[in-house]
Amino acid sequence: MTNLSDLNFDEMSLAEFEQYLPDFFATYNGRISDNPQFATFLQANPDCAALVRDLEYIAETAKSLFEPTEEPSDAVWSNIQSKLNSVTSDSDDPTETEPPPLAEA
Amino acid sequence: MTSESTTIDLQNSPVSQPKPAGLFKRNPPIAGEAEAIESAKAGDAEAFSKLYALHKRRVYTLCLRMLGNVSEAEDMTQEAFLHLFRKINSFRGESAFSTWLHRLTVNLVLMHLRKKGLNLVSLEETINPSEDDAPKRDFGSRDPQLAGSVDRVTLERAVASLPPGYRMVFVLHDVEGFEHNEIATMLECSTGNSKSQLHKARLKLRELLRNPESSTPPAVFKEAAK
Numbered sequence: 001m002t003n004l005s006d007l008n009f010d011e012m013s014l015a016e017f018e019q020y021l022p023d024f025f026a027t028y029n030g031r032i033s034d035n036p037q038f039a040t041f042l043q044a045n046p047d048c049a050a051l052v053r054d055l056e057y058i059a060e061t062a063k064s065l066f067e068p069t070e071e072p073s074d075a076v077w078s079n080i081q082s083k084l085n086s087v088t089s090d091s092d093d094p095t096e097t098e099p100p101p102l103a104e105a
Numbered sequence: 106m107t108s109e110s111t112t113i114d115l116q117n118s119p120v121s122q123p124k125p126a127g128l129f130k131r132n133p134p135i136a137g138e139a140e141a142i143e144s145a146k147a148g149d150a151e152a153f154s155k156l157y158a159l160h161k162r163r164v165y166t167l168c169l170r171m172l173g174n175v176s177e178a179e180d181m182t183q184e185a186f187l188h189l190f191r192k193i194n195s196f197r198g199e200s201a202f203s204t205w206l207h208r209l210t211v212n213l214v215l216m217h218l219r220k221k222g223l224n225l226v227s228l229e230e231t232i233n234p235s236e237d238d239a240p241k242r243d244f245g246s247r248d249p250q251l252a253g254s255v256d257r258v259t260l261e262r263a264v265a266s267l268p269p270g271y272r273m274v275f276v277l278h279d280v281e282g283f284e285h286n287e288i289a290t291m292l293e294c295s296t297g298n299s300k301s302q303l304h305k306a307r308l309k310l311r312e313l314l315r316n317p318e319s320s321t322p323p324a325v326f327k328e329a330a331k
Contacts, residue, residue: 022304026285054251055307058314062279064257065264068166072182076165077157079183084150084190 010040017041017048030059134201135159142202146194153193157186160203164210170276171214173265181217185210207281211291255314263313271306278303 004020004027012020024032032038032052042049138159144152164185168178188209196205264272264280273292277283278299283291285299292299 022300025304026300050250051311054311055304057251057255058260058307058310059279061255061257061260062264062275065170065261065280066282068162069261070166070169071162072165072179076161076179076183077154080157080186080190083183083187084153 009037012041014045014048017045021052025055025059030056032056135203138202142193142196145190146196153190156189160206161186163203164206167207167210167276167281168214170264170280171211171273172218173269173272177217181210181214184217185213188213208291211277211281211283215291251311251314259314260310263310266313267306267309270302271309274299274302275306275310279307 004023007016007020024038028035033042033049033056038052042052137155141152141155141159145156161182165178165182168181168185169175172178172181185206189206192209196202264275267275274288277288277291278285285296285303288294288299289296
């Protein structure tokens with residue numbers, strides 16, 4: 001396994017760059033285009049530079065998907081309540097209470 | 106909804122491991138959450154319903170993205186919260202609660218997929234896409250760059266049309282913020298495999314985003330919106 005630090009970044013071949021690109025992204029926290037180590041190579045290979053910028057952009061835009069957009073139907077909570085109720089009714093502890101209606105988020 | 110047993114063994118799940126500081130940034134504490142957790146641990150059902158209300162959307166969206174199916178996503182959301190109800194006392198606050206809950210959910214979904222016969226052990230062999238679905242090329246294109254041209258909806262649509270193996274790793278890493286070593290543990294593959302799948306997923310997305318017509322409509326999200 002090649003240590004990335006052993007690579008000559010300025011004189012990498014396209015094949016080497018392609019081979020190690022997943023490792024580069026993982027090693028340099030997803031930022032390659034503004035890493036001085038790659039400056040010479042990317043300047044000499046504009047297609048690689050365009051690819052890198054696109055992949056960085058995709059990864060960055062993906063963070064916007066973290067905030068949820070979808071909501072489960074009310075049936076999901078009803079089912080959870082029902083299951084918890086059955087657990088409660090099976091319990092030996094008579095002080096356990098039934099699950100309440102769903103709280104407001 | 107599924108009625109199968111919910112006694113799922115998560116002994117091998119990494120839910121109790123400390124998380125890198127990075128995920129705390131994406132999962133900041135929610136007002137009132139800590140109190141609800143402590144109350145829920147003590148058996149307060151109202152507190153549990155509050156936790157459901159706080160986290161149902163993220164858990165469901167995660168399930169939906171991983172499974173691509175509304176019905177299954179709702180089933181797994183249900184299972185995740187039932188599991189949470191039973192296991193909440195094992196939450197020790199070593200990571201953000203939502204991070205812990207998401208790990209629990211991911212592990213449940215993966216177990217569900219394994220039960221369905223989807224072998225996640227060897228991603229390359231089992232859920233790698235066909236040649237038609239694989240990214241075509243890395244270099245050699247002078248097409249306009251994507252930067253600034255992709256909104257959230259467009260990306261969501263493209264992600265939904267990714268082959269399952271690519272989508273899984275992309276969602277876990279780029280959306281949920283898990284590290285490659287964590288993904289490798291969850292998917293029972295090598296970190297190199299996780300890196301490779303993520304790279305291929307991004308390449309495929311680049312292709313799809315440059316040719317939006319080739320993305321299938323996000324049926325799963327349309328269905329969810331009904």
